[in-house]
Amino acid sequence: MGVNQGGRTRRRLSTEERREQLLSVGARLFSESPYDDVWIEQVAEIAGVSRGLLYHYFPTKRDFFAAVVERESERMLRMTAAVPGVPVREQLTAGLDTYLEYVEAHAHGYRAFHRADAAGDQAVRRVYRRALAAQERQILAALAADPEFGPVLGTRPDTRIAVRGWLAFTTAVCLEWLRGSELGREQVRDLCARALLGVLSL
Amino acid sequence: MGVNQGGRTRRRLSTEERREQLLSVGARLFSESPYDDVWIEQVAEIAGVSRGLLYHYFPTKRDFFAAVVERESERMLRMTAAVPGVPVREQLTAGLDTYLEYVEAHAHGYRAFHRADAAGDQAVRRVYRRALAAQERQILAALAADPEFGPVLGTRPDTRIAVRGWLAFTTAVCLEWLRGSELGREQVRDLCARALLGVLSL
């Protein structure tokens, strides 16, 4: 009694702490294995907690996954907020630098986040799409505000899709980078920057 | 007796026909719902067949999904085979045209195929990655054979990653295109072509 399977005495955390811990474990597991290879029991065991507790914090496994994705998307958006007033060509390099910094620092969460693209159900997808749309909006706004790009691109209908595609490009490159890392951060940054300018080529 | 739930008399197909039919139904369902929202029973019912028969053709649900993905990847590679000798700038437009033709004609399969990216287990992922690697190889070979691109790009380490990223770009744009289709096929083609040339910009 009073002990769990690890042999340590049970610790009672605050709701916030426990929630955070569970999401953290989830991010790690979901980054390593696809959705249905992640056992709810596995999450509980690693967290040193019972299966039932997870269902106290999250209604279903999917909601749990959605929460992991949402937490990561919030963190990502917070870190990559645009700096208004600066020309796109400069802002791009700086923005990509912080983005890549985030990717390196939260590789697990980043991978888990991008699993929501194809793996999730409607609810998970909605969270994912909202995050993507926010990034997209951020970029489009920065482009529109720039005297070099704004006037030209505003009139073209494919600008939005191009930006969305570029996000997919960047994501794929980053995931590949995390995987093998045959490239340095600067190379990745320059490649992605070149890609955006190329896609929008005038 | 002698009738299944649809009320029609049972039809006996050849192994190949039945297999093809099941994969076809699978492609449709997997394109509409994520992996675990697709019941094996649902597939059987739509095919007008018993649950047991599916397990006669495919050992497990995952093998079934893997077979759907593989079938689609084969079809895709068959249709987008490169034409040697032709300069990349010309080949690119033609190749993208057939690719987009494939995407439109087999939208279900295309979507189902790209679910394997994040949804599948190891076996499914392997099939997916093999298909992607084949496309990548195809493009790299075409680039290497071209007098304009070959000599320059062969020396750069980021060419492979750039191509992989471009595939992600193209995929994202196509999925978006299928979804809302605010763009015409020519626009999508030109956008993707511009993207590749831009990424490889010298």
Added chain:
DNA sequence: CCGGTTGTTGAACCGGCGTCAAGTAAAGTG
């Protein structure tokens, strides 16, 4: 030290996957 609040447990339930044995009937073969 006691009682209430609340984080937490353990076990049972449910529903889909996967198995199997025994059979049914549609096509080919003579």
Added chain:
DNA sequence: CACTTTACTTGACGCCGGTTCAACAACCGG
């Protein structure tokens, strides 16, 4: 028209992971 072959059905069962819920125990105020 028998006879064989084999695609296909049926239904029952075990298993396993997601999900539920009543009871428990750790902390806190009095």
